[in-house]
Amino acid sequence: MTAEALDATGFAGPHGAKPKQLSWGRVGIYAFLVIAALFFLVPLYVMLVTSLKSMPEVREAHIFNLPREPTIQPWIDAMFNACTGRNCTGLSPGFWNSVKITVPSVIVSIIIASINGYALSFWKYKGAEFFFNLLVFGAFVPYQVVIYPIIIGMSKVHLFGTLPGIIIVHTIFGMPLLTILFRNFYSSLPIEIFKAARIDGAGFWQTFFKVMLPMSVPITVVAVILQVTGIWNDFLFGLVFAGTENIPMTLQLNNMVKTTQGTIQYDVNMAATMLTALVPLIIYFVSGKWFVRGIAAGAVKG
Amino acid sequence: MTDVATTAIAVEAPARRKRRIPYAAIIGTLPMIIVSFSVFFVAIIFVVIWSFTNSGMFPGFNFVGLAQYTRLWSTSLWQVAVNNIWFFGVMSLCVNLVFGFLLAVFMDQNIKHESVFRTIFLYPFSMSLVVTGLAWQWILDPNLGLQESIRNLGWTDFALAPLVHRETAIYGLVVAGIWQGSGVTMAIMLAGLRGVDQEVWKAAKIDGIPTWRTYLFIVIPMMRGALGTVLLLQLTGIVRTFDLVYAMTSGGPGIATQMPAMYVISFITVRLNVGQGMAAATMLLLPIALILIIRAIVTTVQARRRGINA
Incomplete structure (x- = not known):
């Protein structure tokens, strides 16, 4: 369908069979795309080769060269031995903290958002739309604006700087987008499904668990991808709310790179950076199409 | 309009189509109600109010205008x-x-x-x-x-x-x-x-x-x-x-x-x-x-x- 639309641009020649000859226009198109692709790929390449070199080789300052003697020692050091100030544990504590933060936050935020979306689609009570509009507004509020009142609120209930505290914060700030996502999904379902369940005597929860939830697999996958990458990549909330006990990986990475004493271990720093990027990167490459769908779904707001 | 909307939850709707209030739905969306109202409404109001005070280490309500x-x-x-x-x-x-x-x-x-x-x-x-x-x-x-x-x-x-x-x-x-x-x-x-x-x-x-x-x-x-x-x-x-x-x-x-x-x-x-x-x-x-x-x-x-x- 799209291919036909593209033919009409004039670049691809007349309608019908694909042009076999290579016109200058085509060469230009590919040249632009390849150069753009290089711009996007080079940083990852540089990170990777730097992380596989030893420091003497890094100091030769040929960032584009492949490692002469590839070594994974920087990766091992980054994960287990590198120092943050005086604390030489590598990134592994940060990694586990991020896991401890991400897993419950993703589960809780998705459960809440799916119920919100379901209620907003099928059980509109008076006032529901008001709260939903507040949430939509919340999707645009810069986090920094409301952080302070949340700090105060969290301290009042003694959750500031604790693991449950940061999980709650992630749930709060994930709620606007996820609720919009689930609401749009449930609203697109045929109302007959809901009516049939109601006629069979199913109530709010029964309809949700027995009918709606089994149908929500695709949107849940999108939500999981969005949330895992989003929470894993978070820096600001970790900085403010996690406390010293639960520093997430991104924050520890930054501290590690910034507080090096003596010679800076660029190879270890890059290995650490790659390690921190690994989880979202794997999710991105494995999920492919779904990731793009998540972005599109998040963008539907407009 | 906002006041009407919030109180309307508790008050029986003037029934055009007589319908029961879906309590389960309200309970189910309680987190949404609490978060949207307290974080994206009340908290923001507090932020604006505190910006007119001379709060130092702790938030207070000593108003100083636009200082x-x-x-x-x-x-x-x-x-x-x-x-x-x-x-x-x-x-x-x-x-x-x-x-x-x-x-x-x-x-x-x-x-x-x-x-x-x-x-x-x-x-x-x-x-x-x-x-x-x-x-x-x-x-x-x-x-x-x-x-x-x-x-x-x-x-x-x-x-x-x-x-x-x-x-x-x-x-x-x-x-x-x-x-x-x-x-x-x-x-x-x-x-x-x-x-x-x-x-x-x-x-x-x-x-x-x-x-x-x-x-x-x-x-x-x-x-x-x-x-x-x-x-x-x-x-x-x-x-x-x-x-x-x-x-x-x-x-x-x-x-x-x-x-x-x-x-x-x-x-x-x-x-x-x-x-x-x-x-x-x-x-x-x-x-x-x-x-x-x-x-x-x-x-x-x-x-x-x-x-x-x-």
């Missing part, structure tokens, strides 16, 4: 931060939109391996801004990075180390931001391009309109939806700018790349001057409020115009 705002706008750190966000914002927005659109247009030329290109253009978006910042900091390292590598290849007076100079550090941030975010713009724009009716292209071709003019004057106006989405995403992202700067330059050299969002965080976590922090936070909210109001006006006008045309 925090006059102090804010006479502080050079804030002035620098505001100038920076304007510069960074306008630069990022323009480059991001143009580059993202060009990528989308070129991707839309029936090219081979489209999904490979798409994967490459989008992967940086999956990575955190901290990772982005640190990666680019390393590439732009003045001693061992790109500059030195190219000098070692023989071009001995090559100079590209923006992060160490006050005047140029912000360009480094822009490049890193573009690298991380323009793939998304491309993806949304591409969807917008593909939503344009093929007949439009045929008609333009018959009329002999050059391709570039068709894009500029016919296609772009037709993909307003995609453009609006990109603009909204970008603008909200720009106002929030924090992680990238924190990781890449820490606001330096000196205060050359400080940002308003960093000012807010610094005043509530390190400097412990709540009133000042809240005044800055209120200023941060202002552009978003403006954007949302403009957006609301545009949609109402559009809806009305559509109504007339119909």
Whole structure:
């Protein structure tokens, strides 16, 4: 369908069979795309080769060269031995903290958002739309604006700087987008499904668990991808709310790179950076199409 | 209107269609009710109220009028931060939109391996801004990075180390931001391009309109939806700018790349001057409020115009 639309641009020649000859226009198109692709790929390449070199080789300052003697020692050091100030544990504590933060936050935020979306689609009570509009507004509020009142609120209930505290914060700030996502999904379902369940005597929860939830697999996958990458990549909330006990990986990475004493271990720093990027990167490459769908779904707001 | 809406939950609705109140639904959405009301309504009101007080380490209610705002706008750190966000914002927005659109247009030329290109253009978006910042900091390292590598290849007076100079550090941030975010713009724009009716292209071709003019004057106006989405995403992202700067330059050299969002965080976590922090936070909210109001006006006008045309 799209291919036909593209033919009409004039670049691809007349309608019908694909042009076999290579016109200058085509060469230009590919040249632009390849150069753009290089711009996007080079940083990852540089990170990777730097992380596989030893420091003497890094100091030769040929960032584009492949490692002469590839070594994974920087990766091992980054994960287990590198120092943050005086604390030489590598990134592994940060990694586990991020896991401890991400897993419950993703589960809780998705459960809440799916119920919100379901209620907003099928059980509109008076006032529901008001709260939903507040949430939509919340999707645009810069986090920094409301952080302070949340700090105060969290301290009042003694959750500031604790693991449950940061999980709650992630749930709060994930709620606007996820609720919009689930609401749009449930609203697109045929109302007959809901009516049939109601006629069979199913109530709010029964309809949700027995009918709606089994149908929500695709949107849940999108939500999981969005949330895992989003929470894993978070820096600001970790900085403010996690406390010293639960520093997430991104924050520890930054501290590690910034507080090096003596010679800076660029190879270890890059290995650490790659390690921190690994989880979202794997999710991105494995999920492919779904990731793009998540972005599109998040963008539907407009 | 808001009061009516909130109390209406408890009060029986004046039944047009007599219906029971779905208590289960209210219980199920209790987290939404609590969060939306307390965080995105009450908390914001408190932020604005505290911005008119002389709260120091702890929030208080000793009102001092606009004193925090006059102090804010006479502080050079804030002035620098505001100038920076304007510069960074306008630069990022323009480059991001143009580059993202060009990528989308070129991707839309029936090219081979489209999904490979798409994967490459989008992967940086999956990575955190901290990772982005640190990666680019390393590439732009003045001693061992790109500059030195190219000098070692023989071009001995090559100079590209923006992060160490006050005047140029912000360009480094822009490049890193573009690298991380323009793939998304491309993806949304591409969807917008593909939503344009093929007949439009045929008609333009018959009329002999050059391709570039068709894009500029016919296609772009037709993909307003995609453009609006990109603009909204970008603008909200720009106002929030924090992680990238924190990781890449820490606001330096000196205060050359400080940002308003960093000012807010610094005043509530390190400097412990709540009133000042809240005044800055209120200023941060202002552009978003403006954007949302403009957006609301545009949609109402559009809806009305559509109504007339119909």
